[in-house]
Amino acid sequence: MAEAVDSVVDIQPVIEVQNAVKRYGIGDSTIYALNGVSLTIAPGEYVAIMGPSGSGKSTLMNILGALDIMTSGKYFLDGIEISSMEENELSIVRGRKIGFIFQSFNLIPRTSALHNVELPMAYQGIKSKVRRERALVALGVVGLSDRVNHEPTELSGGQQQRVAVARALATRPALLLADEPTGALDSKSTADLLDLFDQINAAGRTVVVITHELEVANRAKRVIRMRDGKIVSDELNGERVA
C-alpha cells in the first residue's frame, strides 16, 4: 500500500503530532505516559493503535481528541495548531472536528438517544429542526431508528455504543476517534460496530481506534504499536512503515 505512504507526504495531514510528551506527577513519582511520540495521519486513513495496558494509548487518544493537553510537543489538526489553543477554542475544535467514542459510552444519563445525539449539534448552534433531522439520519445509519426515544438504561451495551457513534457522526467530523470502543461489547455487537467503522471509513472519514483485540486491528489499514509511552512499530497491513 505505497499510496498511503505517498499521501502522508503529498496531502495536508489530518493529524500531525511532533514529539509529544505527557508527564504525570513530580519528583520520584514522575511518570511519562507519552515520551516523545511523533505521528502523522492522512485524511481517510483507518488506523488501529495497539499496545499493552499502561503503554499510553489512551493518553495519546485524549490528546488527539483535544480532551487533554500535552506537557510538551506540538499537535496540528487539519493544519491548525491545537497545542497552543485556549480552552474556549478547544471546545469549538471538539465540537466540529472530532467525534470521540469512549469504551464506557459516556451518554448523558436519563436522556433519550435522540437528545444525546443532538447534544453536540446544539452546542454548535445548529437549529433544532435541522439538528433533529440529522440526528435521526445518524441514528438510522447505526440501525437504531426504532430506539430514538429510549434512554441509555433501556438500551443494550451495543446499542448504547451505536448511539455514541451516531452522536460522533452527526456533527460530520473529519476525525473519528475511538478508545477501546468494543471493550464492553459482546462479539455480535463488536462485529456490528466494526462493520459500521468500515462504512464510515469507506465514506472517506479518518478513523483511529485503540484496541487490544486483533479482530479489531485487522480491519484497520494501518497498525501502530506502543510501549512505555513510545511508538514501537507502525505498519501498513503488516508491513513496517516508519
Place this chain on the structure above:
Amino acid sequence: MSVLEIIKFAIRGLFINRLRTALTTLGIMIGVASVIILLAVGNGSSKAIQASLDRLGTNSLQVRSGGGGFGARARASASTIKPLTILDTVALTDKTQAPDIKQVAPIASTNGTCVVGANTTSPSTFYGTWPAYYEASNTSIQSGSYFTNDDVTQARRVALIGQTTATALFGTSSPIGQTMRCSGIEFTVIGLTTVKGSSGFQDGDSLVLIPITTMENTITGNQPLSNILVEATKSTTTTAAQTELTAILDARHGISGRKTADFSVFNQASLLSTASSSSQTFTTLLGMVAAISLLVGGIGITNIMLVTVIERTREIGIRKAVGAPKSAILTQFLIEATILSLLGGILGVIAGFVGSHFTIAGTKPVIVPASVFLAFGVSILIGIFFGGYPASRAASLRPIEALRYE
C-alpha cells in the same frame, strides 16, 4: 448556542433529577418560610403589647395622693398630706398654665355591692367621675349612652356598667334602662361599656361608673379623690404635661424647696417604653433564631448544590467532550440554581404567609415586609452562588479530568 436552548437544557436537567429538585426546593422553602414566620411572631407579639398599652391610654397620667408605687415619679410622702380634690382637678384644666393637658377627670372610688333581685355583685371598680374620664381612660360604650356633664351637675342616679357586672346582675337580658341598687342607692343603668378584657389580675369589665357628684352626695360624702386622671394632648407631650401638672399641684399644695411632694404621678409612657423595649428584645431574639435557620437552610442548599455538581461532573465532562463551551455549561447550571432558588423562595414566601395566618404560641403573627425580601433575597443569593461556584469549577476542568471524576 442560544440562551433559550440553554434554558431548555436547564429545565430538562431539573426534570431529570426530580428528587434532587424537590429536596432542594423544600430546603429553601423551609428556610424562607421559617424566617418569615418567626419574625412575624416576634412582630405580632410586640404589636400585641403595643395594642394593649394603647388600650390603657398612652397619653394618660395618673395623679395619686402620697408617694411611691411602680412606675411612679415618687416624691416621697410628706408629714402633712393635702388630699387631692375637685379643685385640684379644675386647676389642671387651666390652658395657659397647662397647654399640654387635654382634659382632666377626677376619680372618687368606693367599694360597694350592687343588687338586682337575688343577684349581687361587688364591682372591682366602682368610680365616681365625669365625662372627661371616657377618653382619658379609653372607655367607650357598646350600647346605651354615656352620662353627660348635665347628669354630673344634676347629680342624677345613672350608671354605666361593664359586661361582667351586667351579666352578674341581669344575665343575658339587656341592662339598659334597668335599675340596680348599689350601696343602698338605686341607679338607672344607661350604658354598657365595651369589653376591655382583664389586665393582669383585674377584670376591667367588673365596673360601675357614676357621676362623681352623685357618689359624693349619696354614698361617700365629701371624701378625698382617690386619683386624678390626666390626658395629655399627644403621647409625645406626656412628659411636658407631667411637668405642668406637677408645677400646678406643687403651687396648690405649697410644695417648694426641700419640702417633698404629697402626691405622685404615674406615667403610662414610662410603662410603655419598658414594655416595648422588652418586646424589642424578644423580636431581636427571634430574629437571631430566624437568621440561624436561614443559615442552616443555606448550608443545606449549599450541600445539595455541591453534591449535585460532584454528581454531575461526569455529565459536565461528557458535555465538554462533545464541544460544550464553559460558558454554556456555567449558564445552564446557574439557570438551574436560579430556578430552584426562585421556586423554593416563592413557595417559602407562600408558606410563610399561610403559616402566619395561624395563632402561634398565643400570638397572632404580623408579617414584617422586610423579612420577606430578606429571606427571599438571601436564599436566592445562596442558591445562585453555591449553585454557580462549584459549577464554574467543574466547567473549568479539562474534559478528561471531569470524565475521570468519580
